Amino acid sequence: MNYLPIFANLKSRRVLVVGGGEIALRKVILLLRAGAIITVIAHKICLKLLYLFKKNIIKWLKTEFKEEHLEQVFLVIAATNNKILNKNVFIASNKRCILVNTVDDPSKCSFIFPSIIDRSPIVIGISSGGSAPVLSRLIRERIESLLPMKLGMVANIAQKWREQVKNFFLFSSERRFFWERLFNGAFVGQILSGNIKNAISILNKEIRFPNVSTGEIILVGAGPGDSGLLTLRGLQVIQQADYVLYDALVSKEILGLVRRDANCINVGKCSGGKGMLQRDINNLLISLAKKGKKVVRLKGGDPFIFGRGGEELKNLKRYDISFQVVPGVTAAIGAAAYAGIPLTHRTCSQGVIFITGDNADNNLNKINWCHLAISAITVVIYMFKVNVNKIYKKLIFYGFLKKTPVALIGQATTLNQKILIGTVENIPYLALRINNPSILIIGKVVNLHKKLKWFKSINLLDKIKYKNVIEK
Structure with a gap:
């Protein structure tokens, strides 16, 4: 392992950025998101940095870099196109045991910026140690597509309930099992669909009745055939499902995206052909949900456009089963x-x-x-x-x-x-x-x-x- 991945708390800590161009700007924006107090040293700065300076968001020293600028600095970024200056910044920072990053020069870095997936407070960093940054970016994009944007809200709500859960379950093994069951159940789905009240209700129920699992049905539109037309949310959901009940019109390419260990059941029929009756599909959905399973009902096109989605959900509503809908591109x-x-x-x-x-x-x-x-x-x-x-x-x-x-x-x-x-x-x-x-x-x-x-x-x-x- 060439670099130890760590997460630094930069809130209200001083960070020095040497350079005032577009590259420096990108680092400044990232550091501001982390709550850092930023000072930029450069004779000239780009218009966006100038805007941040005029709004008192950053400090700007229009001068040459000197070693005394490193006083009480937590991190240093060298982001100029002057190799000699970058080297001097690196040497001076090392002498004071201050972590320094020289942009696009891994040999003069005591730390590097990973490709970041931000679902605060969930943050994921991906790095190739400076050897293949484009590959790191491509990996980040692949993982990014799998993580819902509201995932951070799940973590925030869990944090608020940690003490109560800790008081209720005395042993760490019990707490771990509780959180695993909660995060794999309907709780997360309700938050992602904006039903915070329902999510809290599920959390309370899981605490009071820890041996009763809560299942969920997710109605997903697979689109008209091309797997590239499956929505990002649809992809996330089918890769989390325990069971996938799919119609005949769902393409093999889309079924190939389903989680490997999920149980896939063909419940569809073509016109005039044999298939599972609608009442049997309804009963199977209810049965699986009552067993605490996360079930995806996968339909071609959009489930609410001639897809009987409304009929199936009305039936689930009668049994008080949690559900959500992921629309698809209709045929x-x-x-x-x-x-x-x-x-x-x-x-x-x-x-x-x-x-x-x-x-x-x-x-x-x-x-x-x-x-x-x-x-x-x-x-x-x-x-x-x-x-x-x-x-x-x-x-x-x-x-x-x-x-x-x-x-x-x-x-x-x-x-x-x-x-x-x-x-x-x-x-x-x-x-x-x-x-x-x-x-x-x-x-x-x-x-x-x-x-x-x-x-x-x-x-x-x-x-x-x-x-x-x-x-x-």
């Missing part, structure tokens, strides 16, 4: 973006409406098709294939022009994405040439596809040749 948004079709556009669409082609509960007859036909809005139909002929007849009967542009998009945002461009009169034929999951986009915005297409799929060269229909 229409992802498919349209990857097809180069803006769903709204000032010249041809003043809005967009999402409807489902599923005719359960006679849904298709509840839609005001006449209003859709005369409105200057884009219409997006989910799950249209199963009832494509009924949908086509309604479009024609209620006034959609046969030459209205349409796009049918299958397996959107993946390398297997397929886009068929045509008109309303071609919909039944086009539907035979597209695979599920698929959506139908109707409106003038489809004409922008030719100019705005950007995503290259393996179906790009698969052409269909027939009148008024183009496959892209």
Whole structure:
């Protein structure tokens, strides 16, 4: 170990920064976050440092560096482009046993700045000992994506309760087990979702009934397929889950991001296929939560857009089970973006409406098709294939022009994405040439596809040749 990682308390301690450029500024900003009292020595300073000086946030000595400037200084930063001056600062600081950092010169550093992940009071430092700072930064970015921004709030609340927990659990082993159980349960999730009152209630319950585990259900939208469209919060959650109950539309790439030792259960079904009944899914969620498990209910797209998310949560509410929701990129948004079709556009669409082609509960007859036909809005139909002929007849009967542009998009945002461009009169034929999951986009915005297409799929060269229909 070339460097011992330590965390220094700089609050109200004097730090000397030699140099007044952009590099010095970056160090000053970091030191200010740690509460240091900063003096800058330089003949000239950059505009942002000058602003901090005029606001009395830092001190500025417009002079040459001298050894006496090190009196009562806790740390020193040499941040000039003058190698001789930097060396003199390093030697003088070493003579007084003051820790010094010379920017971009590890050989003249008695301490170095790590790449920092700040979730105060949780702070993580990553260092390569000055050998590969870019690698340290990349590692920091990877870890940063896994840690929620409100993680520090979890630590702050835990700190306030430490004494009470200590008084309740006499043995350190009991306290350790308590905190491990608390941090792995619904307590953290409630804080991260802003439900501080619920979190405190869970904490109290864990203290009073330490042998009764509290489970949690987290409803997560996986997006339309591309694993890069999974939200940062969604990634954090699926890597903490004990169980993941996923639908058939969730891609293998996203399932590959789930924590290795989590139990993954396929509870979904494709249209017309076999799968777990909704009541059985509900019962399984309740059963796992009552066992104290952290369960992710993973759905394709967004769980609140034709995903039955509301139905499942209403059932959990009846059993007083903690839950939270992580939204996802819904299929229409992802498919349209990857097809180069803006769903709204000032010249041809003043809005967009999402409807489902599923005719359960006679849904298709509840839609005001006449209003859709005369409105200057884009219409997006989910799950249209199963009832494509009924949908086509309604479009024609209620006034959609046969030459209205349409796009049918299958397996959107993946390398297997397929886009068929045509008109309303071609919909039944086009539907035979597209695979599920698929959506139908109707409106003038489809004409922008030719100019705005950007995503290259393996179906790009698969052409269909027939009148008024183009496959892209």
